[in-house]
Amino acid sequence: LVSDTSGCGLVIPTLFGEHATALAERDGIALEMVADRFSEVGAWLFAAEASAQAAHVHLDGGGPVAVTRAAVRAQSFAHNSSGAVTPVLVGIDRLGLSRRQGEVARLAAQGATNRDIAGHFGLSLRTVENHLAGAYRKLDVAGRAELRDVIPVSKN
Numbered sequence: 001l002v003s004d005t006s007g008c009g010l011v012i013p014t015l016f017g018e019h020a021t022a023l024a025e026r027d028g029i030a031l032e033m034v035a036d037r038f039s040e041v042g043a044w045l046f047a048a049e050a051s052a053q054a055a056h057v058h059l060d061g062g063g064p065v066a067v068t069r070a071a072v073r074a075q076s077f078a079h080n081s082s083g084a085v086t087p088v089l090v091g092i093d094r095l096g097l098s099r100r101q102g103e104v105a106r107l108a109a110q111g112a113t114n115r116d117i118a119g120h121f122g123l124s125l126r127t128v129e130n131h132l133a134g135a136y137r138k139l140d141v142a143g144r145a146e147l148r149d150v151i152p153v154s155k156n
Helices: 008-024 028-040 044-058 064-080 099-109 114-121 125-139 144-150
Strands: none
Touching: 008 028, 008 044, 028 044, 028 064, 044 064, 064 099, 064 125, 064 144, 099 114, 099 125, 099 144, 114 125, 125 144
16 A cells, blocks of 8 residues: 555554454453544544444443543544444444533533533523533543543544
């Protein structure tokens, strides 16, 4: 394979191999790392699938926070790929935040204020605060700054 000018020509096949190895070894942490690397090169759908697989692996002993974080990251990566859904991603929302918690948390991670979020969804400020509090609890984060570390946001 000849590398293109961005260097992705050689990176993607390498990541496919790392992904396959991590999946075969049922290594949730390695799957999360592969997902991060896929996202760094803009391969959002592959990142979403690796994160979803990490969430399922974490179900076997990774703890509820690890499951939720991986599921939320899968949803965010999928959102960054125009909301594409593959068989691996079907049902991942049941392992993460509620639909509305995810929407509110994603906007908060992108820098929207509570007032902006309330206006966007037609919610009260208190409802936005409640959705964020639930997301913080499920993700084991203290606030927006930590939320930005958990929920990937497209750099586009």
